[in-house]
Amino acid sequence: MKREGCDMRGFLSFQVLWLLSRKRMTGEALARELGRRRGEKPKAGTIYPALKDLREKELIEGSRSGKEVSYALTQSGRKEVRRATLYFCRCFGDVFQES
Amino acid sequence: MKREGCDMRGFLSFQVLWLLSRKRMTGEALARELGRRRGEKPKAGTIYPALKDLREKELIEGSRSGKEVSYALTQSGRKEVRRATLYFCRCFGDVFQES
DNA sequence: CTGTTAATATAGGACAACCTATATATTTAT
DNA sequence: ATAAATATATAGGTTGTCCTATATTAACAG
DSSP: OOOSSOOOOBOHHHHHHHHHHHSOEEHHHHHHHHHHHHSSOOOHHHHHHHHHHHHHTTSEEEEEETTEEEEEEOHHHHHHHHHHHHHHHHHHHHHHTTO | OOOSSOOOOBOHHHHHHHHHHHSOEEHHHHHHHHHHHHSSOOOHHHHHHHHHHHHHTTSEEEEEETTEEEEEEOHHHHHHHHHHHHHHHHHHHHHHTTO
């Protein structure tokens, strides 16, 4: 299928780190919050592979409680989200100053 | 090669539309401005295929003058950049309110 | 206990965003 | 005229972001 407009994918892992920098969350809670912002909730096949990748990079760590896994940033995760946020603002800062 | 941090690719086409919404620019000028913001200038193989894609979607149009092609938004390009900016702000607005 | 639902997980595929070449055309300098 | 530099273009490859399945496990209701 051809996209009509410009592609708006990207920065999923950054957005996950950003959300976790504010509050510890489960995969489902993350998906719900992303859905609230994007208009459409990402599917399981989007969110869980992303969480796995961040876990393998040791930027986040999860603790299971029943069927849920609650994620939080590790120390390098906190460092990384600071770095990434600076980069993000340098790239897109002016997009916000005018809305 | 494994990336250490989180991936920060994405929104190239949006960023190009955004820059063109402010000023008519050539491919080279766009690459320079992206380089200024990102810290590294994107290569020719990144920028020109992106411009070709946006041209084929009729979101931008270019006019050649010598060796340079100067790009500007079309009418649907202007519409698209408004739509995309709203979406972008809804997703990432709070990232900026705290820096 | 058994069936359903909720949360997590993985496989496999499409596509944009990046790269490294390599090529062509125009302009500028020698 | 010729060489070098500049701007544009395309081919081909990797990776992250998305999807649609399909499967597993824990909680919950009957």
